[in-house]
Amino acid sequence: MATERITVFCFAASYACALVGELLQLCWPRPVQRLLATGFAVAGLLAHTLFLLARPPALSSQFWSMLFLAWILAVFYLYGSLHHRRVAWGVFVLPVVLGLTVLAGTLDRTGSGAEGPVSHDPVPIRVEAFWVTAHIGLLLLAAVGVCVGFVASVMYLVQAGRLKAKALPRQGVRLLSLERLEAMNRRAVNLAFPLLTAGVLIGGALLLQRPEQLREWGDPKVWGAVVLWAVFAILLYLRYGVQARGRRLALLTIMAFALLVFTLASPHPVVQGGGP
């Protein structure tokens, strides 16, 4: 089948072309460039969708979950570029989409892809499929929130930098207002935190079911998820507890995103085949 001939390279290349178009648009604005960038992104998204549909959903695979996250963000890019035509949306979202896609491709090449890494100490216990799916699914949805919060934070820092330098409003990169970006970040974090909490709790419960697996508590993926949760808790405390706003929260959200990427890229301690 034709869909089986689609590789990660196909849609990664399309997203890269779309990003180049967006960057060119930034320097030499031309309507045709924006159209071409959107066209490449649509082509990439189509190939990406067919690629995911052609394979059975494997939430436990880092490869698959990263590609799924990249797919959601590609949809987010298209939505944003249609709703905020004058804003340099793609310059901020497409690098994340492309980065996740390339990282997934790299993991696949190193043998930790769809098949996933073989655990050093294979889990002898049969894992409750439902709870595992819920655990990974919730973390993946929380990851979408983290990515959106990350994009909003980077845009916020750039806009704040422009305002600090008193750049002319209609010159250079066009962005959403500080208020809008802050609201986007707030909604993303508010949405991600309960999902992340539920996901981490289920993951913890799954580990506790197997006392012989207790050494897995020291796994970087477990710690990554816990630290990520702690960063989110701090974020929420700063926002609602001490009414902090602006750059500080944006920087913390960026830190949370870095932790997310680390957590995503680490092999899963419980589920064979890796996962988020």
Place this chain on the structure above:
Amino acid sequence: MMLVAVGWSFRNTPLALRERLAFDEASVGQALVELNARYGCEAVILSTCNRVEFYLARAADPVSLDAGLIGEFLAEWHRLPAAELLPLLYQHSREGAVGHLFRVASSLDSLIVGEAQIAGQVKRAYEFAQRCGSVGPVLHTLFQYAARVAGRVRSETGICHGRVSVSSAAVDYVRQVFDHFHDKTVLVIGAGKMGELTLRHLRQLRPRRILVTNRSPEKAVAVAGGCGGTAVAWEQLDDAIARADIILSTTGAPEPVVSLERYQKARAGRGGGPVVILDIAVPRDFDPRIHDGDRTCLFNIDDLKRTRAQTLKDRLKHLAPAEAIVAEEQRKFLKDWSRRRNAPVIARLTEELEAKRRAVLQQLMAKLNGKLTDGDRALIEGAFRLLQNQFLHGPIAALAEEAHEGGSHTLLEALRRLFRLED
């Protein structure tokens, strides 16, 4: 066609004199009637704060009107010495006048290139002259073209883009920080003229509340009354600063009104969103160290003026494409006008030759009656028609070429006289 544009503009006429040359609506009507009676020409008077111009035309007369006469007319009308006006007067004839009007209507000849008002002012001047009955076929066509050129320049180039007033530029800065305004509080400190203009633009954003404070409580009440705001006592300035999202400061105070320490103290209890301060007072009212680009964005008069300068610079980039549109439309107008002017002469010439051909053919057929077959008759009629067409081809083609080159109708006059078409 005689067409002249005579005028005085900001380029060479001082404001004091332009003010004395300006026409109000009533005097424009009287002047148009007088021009019509005195010189027997179509007339439109464009009177704005930056220019007073006369557009005069006569469809049938190729001899240009002396600009000095118009200068003397205006001097007489406003009771000014002609010697003061004549050296400042400029004049454009025929294609020059066409191009000048197109440039004026497109705002290429304006003090602020790309300003939007002039197209409306040109349109209103034409419509007023039309109501006064001083517009004929030449100016009617010319002003229709002018409106079209202004529209093309506006839509096909970026010459009208951007903000050029300091007060409207302030809104662009505010929009970089805030997304919506229905929950925002605007605080106005002072009551300067520039502040009023800026406040007018800010009011269009529909903020939830406007607070006004001034050292003089009466002034605060007056400004608040004018903008639907609430007057706040000067002593409560710190409290008002704490509540405000957008602060517009425009006092005439010789020293800064709000220091960094005072501002930090005033805002200490506030946990809300960012604040934008538009400090358009000279000297400045707020300590510039307050600006951090994150929680507090402070913009002063120089920042706002930079936006205006950049907009004007950007607009100049669109000058060449706009001038190209004007030149293209100028050629089109002259060609179109020449075609309209040639059409009746060509029709008359064709009719004349047609009548002569028929008369000669009738005489010939009468003499050869009964000697020709139907085929012979058709052949002779065809030959005569061919001869007529070949004869007409040369003059018609020459007229078309003259129209294309924007010539001055000398061929048309020659044809009229050679073939006695006016008789």
